[in-house]
Amino acid sequence: MDVFHVVDQDGNKLSDVKVIDRIEQSLEVRSFGFRSLQRSVGVQAAAKHTCIELIGRNRPGLLSEVFAVLTDLKCNVVAAEVWTHNSRMASVVYITDEATGAPVDDPDQLAKIKRLLRYVLKGSRDKQSGRTAISMDVTHTERRLHQMMHADQECNTDEMGVEEESNISDMNKPLVTVENCTEKGYTVVNVRSKDRPKLLFDTVCTLTDMQYVVFHATVIAEGPEAYQEYFIRHMEGNPVSSQEEQRRLANCLEAAIARRTMEGIRLELCCEDRVGLLSDVTRIYRENxxxxxSAEVCTRGSQAVNVFYVMDASGNQVQRQTIEAVRSEIGQTILHVKDDFGLKSPPQDSGRFSFGNVFRSRSEKFLCNLGLIRSGS
Incomplete structure (x- = not known):
């Protein structure tokens, strides 16, 4: 028997009857049917969109280049989610044909989309080729992103011997220990981390994708921190067999928790949706x-509701004047700063040098080579 004590996103007692009914229905056995799956959070119906999966080395301006390619190919982005971790980027993007609003299913068009996006992902620095996949299947977006980044993490470790150092701050870095309980025949996993929404989902997804079965678990959230303890075995019934496997399990859990940790400034964009909106917005980000x-893009009726977490090109907090310049260009009434406590005030002597100009020229040169923009020379 599993018991969960839950609150809403504001930390209050759950009182919305519709939400409670939705939870009960989702937990019933029949909820695993196809029709219920389509209604789940993060799941996109295959009949309405074409799903594109992207993974490759992250760099400033990459998202802008991806959306520019899709706009040029007459594709409308109706939803997307983007995660970055350890200098890698993974994204699941849902598109429709600009003219018909239907899924893109022409084989030649799909091949062209895949070829150009792979070229964008590969860039000029990626030792591993960027990977692109296109499907019409029903996908749980967040679960799929975990699987993509887990597979990419394994590939990085196998090919380069060590995983790149995460840029997450030590304050937010999770602590994971893995030990065997010999007398009970279990492996005990303890996780201490900053509490946040979907923390339990991220942890359990990783254990499941790594082919472990959870027999007992305790999860406690106290103040800003959360404590998780799992008693696990392999699917065949054996505990973790070696120290190397213990380290691998701990590293994968740390990565799964860290890759969704929201660092940077949260920008919320809410406006009338249109074709090319994301291309324009991310271009302005790049130019500044x-x-x-990370990013979460969705369309509700005729409205685009998008959330972006941004930092400067060096991975530091953004200058306040930069955010204000971006808001002025996009529209102060439609682009809002959710939390501005991380904004930096401008220095006394900022000089004339601008990283924005550097990355603008590099990305524009790259897009010009693809034939997506005209050269100004």
């Missing part, structure tokens, strides 16, 4: 030297 750490 902003790097997108």
């Amino acid at each position: 030297g902003l790097s997108v750490i």
Whole structure:
């Protein structure tokens, strides 16, 4: 028997009857049917969109280049989610045909989309080729992103011997220990981290994708921290067999928790949706030297509701004047700063040098080579 004590996103007692009913229905056995799956959070119906999966080395301006390619190919982005971790970027993007609003299913068009996006992902520095996949299947977006980044992490470790150092701050870095309980025949996993929404989901997804079965678990959230303890075995019934496997399990859990940690400034864009909106917005980010750490894009009726977490090109907090310049260009009534406590005040002597100009020229040269923009020379 599993018991969960839950609150809403504001930390209050759950009182919305519709939400409670939705939870109960989702937990019933019949909820695993196809029709219920389509209604789940993060799941996109295959009949309405074409799903594109992207993974490659992250760099400033990458998202802008991806959306510019899709706009040029007459594709409308109706939803997307982007995660970055350890200098890698993974994204699941849902598109429709600009003219018909239907899924893109022409084989030649799909091949062209895949070829150009792979070229964008590969860039000029990626030792591993960027990977692109296109499907019409039903996908749980967040679960799929975990699987993509887990597979990419394994590939990085196998090919380069060590995983790149995460840029997450030590304050937010999770602590994971893995030990065997010999007398009970279990492996005990303890996780201490900053509490946040979907923390339990991220942890359990990783254990499941690594082919472990959870027999007992305790999860406690006290103040800003959360404590998780799991008693696990392999699917065949054996505990973790070696110290190397213990380290691998701990590293994968740390990565799964860290890759969704929201660092940077949260920008919320809410406006009338249109074709090319994301291309324009991310281009403005790029031109002002902003790097997108994570993004969640969705369309509700005729409205685009998008959330971006951004930092500067060096991975530091953004200058306040930069954010204000971006808001002025996009529209102060439609682009809002959710939390501005991380904004830096401008220095006394800022000089004339601008990282934004550097990355603008590099990305524009790259897009010009693809034939997506005209050269100004």
